[in-house]
Amino acid sequence: MSSLQGEKAAGVGSEDQYRALACDTALSTLVAVVLYVLLKVSLDGFRQWRARISVLIVGSGPVGLTAALVAVRSGKVLRLTVVDERYRSALLCRPQQIALDPRSVKFLLGLGVDFDNMEGCWHNEHFFTRIGVFQEYLLSILEKKKQSVDVQVQLGTKFTDEYLRRVQQSEGPRIIVVADGSCGDSCSVLGISSDYTVESCHAFGANASIERLDQRQVPTPEIRAHSLYFDLSAYGVEALREHRNPAAKSGFHLKIYGTFRNRYMALVCPSSDTRMVRFLRHTANSSIMKNIFHQSFNAYKTDIEPRLSDVTHHHMQCSRRLFEVQLSHKRVSAAYIEGDNVAVTVEGEAARVLNFDTGFDVNLGLPWYGVPCGGLFYRTATAVDQADVMEALSDKMQHSRHVAQCFKQTGLTESMFQ
Known part of the structure; x- marks a missing residue:
């Protein structure tokens, strides 16, 4: 009788030991997982905080300079270079007028643009000014950003194969934004198709x-x-x-x-x-x-x-x-140059042009530009591998197609029929 009770007591003790061991193991595993997650989150956060990219923008028109402003405000750009074959005097003397709709005005206000200090006029929540005045103002903002970002504005410099080779030999940019207009040849320099879809x-x-x-x-x-x-x-x-x-x-x-x-x-x-x-x-x-x-x-x-x-x-x-x-837009508005580890995006009139026959093009880039562009800068800077960059570029291309589709459906109505 006593031996039977001893065996039962030993069995109960073994079960308690097993339960205690299982609890210790589960607790240790949980602690290890929590520590791993915390460490990974901390490292990822630190990596994303430290992540920086170089950006090259070809074209200093309204969309190109707006892209530059988005880049410096993103907090992810270490070096920004703006290239344009035109000299400053040729840019600022352009007589054409630009009309900024309420959506563009709100977006630019968020970038720090002070319309009260810019020559122009308001009407129905639209702001009207000369393109040269608008470009001069954005250039002045970029000049002030040189303290926090390495900003280089190279006017009178043509984007050619030789220029691209010089850039690659030094420290190649991670992102190239092509905004050199519908007649620019930067896409051909980068090997991107110049084919347009006409609708x-x-x-x-x-x-x-x-x-x-x-x-x-x-x-x-x-x-x-x-x-x-x-x-x-x-x-x-x-x-x-x-x-x-x-x-x-x-x-x-x-x-x-x-x-x-x-x-x-x-x-x-x-x-x-x-x-x-x-x-x-x-x-x-x-x-x-x-x-x-x-x-x-x-x-x-x-x-x-x-x-x-x-x-x-x-x-x-x-x-x-x-x-x-007719609305014509590039078949390829974003690309990845694998050997050079460069993401390319095509914006403004270089990507979408509305032809009225005489060349008075309607630029679809500015009102739709901000969020996807800023997101592309951030996602490219914090990408873990090439797949992340490709996914960001794919989303950018989908957005470009969405812009063209929306303009076909409602854009002309809003810009002319109302």
Whole structure:
């Protein structure tokens, strides 16, 4: 009897020992896992905090300089280089006007842009200024950032194969941002395809421009007029019959923009097969579109600017007829150069151009630029391996395609039809 009780007591003691050993093992494992996780998180955080990249931006236009500003504000850029073959004087004298929509204004305010200290004017939450003024302001901000980031602005320097070799021999950049416009050749230097995908915006348009040297380079708000119909009865086209036809689509939309010295006009209508549209698309008489722009400007100009005279009428440049409005965007807007460990992204007019035939391109880069670009800088700087960089570039390309798709659906409506 006593021996049986002893065996039971020994069994109970062994079970307690097993339980204690299991608890100790589980506790030790848990402590080891927690310590490993804490150590890994700390090391990853330290690595991400210390992570820095070099960025080369080709092109110092609005999108290129905005990309530079995003780079220095990201906190992940050790060295920033901006290259442009144009000299500073050529950049700052550009007469074209830039219109910053509310989305762009909000984004730029977050980057530290003070619009109160920039020459321009406000209208309907849009800010209008000359491109040269905008570029000068962003360059001044970059100059101030030299204390925290190694910033080098190399104006008058062309991005060529030789330049790229020099950069690679020193310390090659991890990211190259191509923003040298639709006519730039940086993509070919980097070996990126220059092929464009062309898609219809389901609209017809024409453009006109005129320079009046007796006027000042003063930024002005855009002027818009809608549901316009033109009297072309002298050419055998009657508009009134189509205007009264409920099946006929809305008429033309006019936008007048630019400074008082450099005036631009855009005329757009949705795709239709009305007699007037067919006539203006196929006419061989180049003076018809010039007369339409001439009369439209005098009817809708501001009260403080002079009318177009017969003299200025002859100096007007405009489309010969209505053309199909097309959006062209690069098939490849991001790439990875494996041998050099370089991520490349193509932005602004270098990636997307809206053609109205005469070359007055609409830059789709700026309003959509900030978040994905800043994310690309951060993700590339903190990437563990090449797969992380490839994933970041893939997301950037998807965003570029999304921008093009959104503009095809609503962009022209927002920029011209409203």
